[in-house]
Amino acid sequence: xxxxxxxxxxxxxxxxxxxxxxxxxAIRELVAATGLFSPAEVEIAAELAQIAAREGEAGDYRxxxxxxxxxxxxxTCYGHIDGTRSSFDLYWIAVDPKLQGRGLGRRLLAATExxxxxxGGRRLYVDxxxxxxxAGTRAFYEGAGYRCEATLADYYxxxxxxxxxxxxxx
Amino acid sequence: xxxxxxxxxxxxxxxxxxxxxxxxxAIRELVAATGLFSPAEVEIAAELAQIAAREGEAGDYRxxxxxxxxxxxxxTCYGHIDGTRSSFDLYWIAVDPKLQGRGLGRRLLAATExxxxxxGGRRLYVDxxxxxxxAGTRAFYEGAGYRCEATLADYYxxxxxxxxxxxxxx
Numbered sequence: 001x002x003x004x005x006x007x008x009x010x011x012x013x014x015x016x017x018x019x020x021x022x023x024x025x026a027i028r029e030l031v032a033a034t035g036l037f038s039p040a041e042v043e044i045a046a047e048l049a050q051i052a053a054r055e056g057e058a059g060d061y062r063x064x065x066x067x068x069x070x071x072x073x074x075x076t077c078y079g080h081i082d083g084t085r086s087s088f089d090l091y092w093i094a095v096d097p098k099l100q101g102r103g104l105g106r107r108l109l110a111a112t113e114x115x116x117x118x119x120g121g122r123r124l125y126v127d128x129x130x131x132x133x134x135a136g137t138r139a140f141y142e143g144a145g146y147r148c149e150a151t152l153a154d155y156y157x158x159x160x161x162x163x164x165x166x167x168x169x170x
Numbered sequence: 171x172x173x174x175x176x177x178x179x180x181x182x183x184x185x186x187x188x189x190x191x192x193x194x195x196a197i198r199e200l201v202a203a204t205g206l207f208s209p210a211e212v213e214i215a216a217e218l219a220q221i222a223a224r225e226g227e228a229g230d231y232r233x234x235x236x237x238x239x240x241x242x243x244x245x246t247c248y249g250h251i252d253g254t255r256s257s258f259d260l261y262w263i264a265v266d267p268k269l270q271g272r273g274l275g276r277r278l279l280a281a282t283e284x285x286x287x288x289x290g291g292r293r294l295y296v297d298x299x300x301x302x303x304x305a306g307t308r309a310f311y312e313g314a315g316y317r318c319e320a321t322l323a324d325y326y327x328x329x330x331x332x333x334x335x336x337x338x339x340x
Contacts, residue, residue, distance in 0.1 A: 044252050083211050085327040123324065150320030152334065154293065157255040164322065 007102060010068040015111055019052040019063045026072035031094050036137070045092055048077050061091065064112050066104065071096070074104050076112040078124070086122040093126075109144055117169045124169060130161035141165045177272060180238040185281055189222040189233045196242035201264050206307070215262055218247050231261065234282050236274065241266070244274050246282040248294070256292040263296075279314055287339045294339060300331035311335045 007013060019027070028046040031037055037045070052061045060082070066074040077092040090112065095105045116124050128137050130151055138148070146165040155162035177183060189197070198216040201207055207215070222231045230252070236244040247262040260282065265275045286294050298307050300321055308318070316335040325332035 038253075041253050082214050083208075084325060085330075087325055125322075149322055150334070152295075152319055152336070155254060155257055160255075164320070166322070 007068075007073075007099060007104065010071070010073060010099065013066045013068050013073055013104070015108070016065045016067055017063065017115070018056060019049050019065065021053050023063075023065060023072060023075075024049045024053055027075060027094075030072055030075070030096055031092070033097055034094055035097070036134070045077070045094070048091060052077070062115070064108065064115065066108055073099055074108050076108055078112055078116060080119070080121065081125070086120055088116045088119075088121040088124050090124055090126045105140060106144060113167070113169055122169055124167050126165045126167075128163050128165065129156055130163045131159075138163060138165075177238075177243075177269060177274065180241070180243060180269065183236045183238050183243055183274070185278070186235050186237055187233065187285070188226060189219050189235065191223050193233075193235060193242060193245075194219045194223055197245060197264075200242055200245070200266055201262070203267055204264055205267070206304070215247070215264070218261060222247070232285070234278065234285065236278055243269055244278050246278055248282055248286060250289070250291065251295070256290055258286045258289075258291040258294050260294055260296045275310060276314060283337070283339055292339055294337050296335040296337075298333050298335065299326055300333045301329075308333065308335075 024046055027049040028042060031045040032042045048061045052059055052063050060079045061077055062079050064076045074095040078088055078090045081087045081089050093109060113124060126141055126146060128134055146167045148163050149166045150164045152162040194216055197219040198212060201215040202212045218231045222229055222233050230249045231247055232249050234246045244265040248258055248260045251257045251259050283294060296311055296316060298304055316337045318333050319336045320334045322332040
């Protein structure tokens with residue numbers, strides 16, 4: 001349940017399920033540091049972490065956190081979609097910018113998919129922006145086996161469509 | 171703010187924004203009575219009503235309720251979609267089966283759209299099932315000016331796709 005990753009300069013990373021109260025601030029800072037999210041989105045990320053810290057396993061939002069000895073390196077937030085039999089949503093994935101490009105996001109996403117599958121999930125959905133500055137994000141999902149099933153024009157804002165990706169889990 | 175509708179046998183219907191504690195049980199019974207929703211979905215509808223009764227205007231879920239003197243006739247639940255500039259979701263619309271076919275749903279939906287537009291909403295999204303037994307629901311939205319922008323295969327369950335409808339508000 002707690003596979004270790006070793007990354008040069010960061011020590012050993014440990015995957016942990018759930019959010020501890022001390023993680024909330026680190027999650028807010030990590031999401032802000034990526035530079036990909038608006039201040040409002042940063043607050044949403046922190047709010048989900050607070051809900052998860054409060055409600056634990058009983059809540060709608062599950063977290064998988066990659067912790068280095070003295071820092072939070074990356075995390076995912078995901079959960080079962082209410083009203084569906086076996087569809088899950090990946091609400092958030094964020095990797096510390098200083099650690100990007102080393103495969104950590106990919107490994108964390110795979111570990112998240114494994115947990116979703118064990119929980120009975122058959123489809124994992126991810127929403128992201130179709131904007132040009134999100135091309136790297138979309139390429140990340142496509143490289144991990146996700147396909148864009150639909151786009152919703154002007155969803156986030158005029159000219160900013162939502163792209164809905166999905167991966168069928170084994 | 172409180173236009174009245176008169177329906178034979180029901181007395182005068184009044185539209186009211188928000189949920190009062192006594193409405194929660196009536197909302198659960200109304201949603202169950204439509205026969206369109208699973209027990210889990212009925213519980214979700216009641217849970218959203220409880221949240222709205224507790225959080226009021228500050229919450230993410232707004233309600234517009236059509237009340238007859240002694241019964242809850244219909245309601246919508248809607249809200250701004252976090253992370254978007256001006257997109258709203260219609261989470262729920264339900265009309266007492268004994269009142270369906272008299273234009274109440276259409277009038278309630280139009281009144282909801284007017285409130286969304288006044289709150290700055292430019293697009294109202296509705297998710298529904300692409301299953302054959304939801305054809306009446308889809309026809310209702312199409313008749314009200316919604317178009318199906320995307321479908322997600324097997325979203326609710328194998329063979330049960332999600333249809334995403336949207337209406338651009340003036």
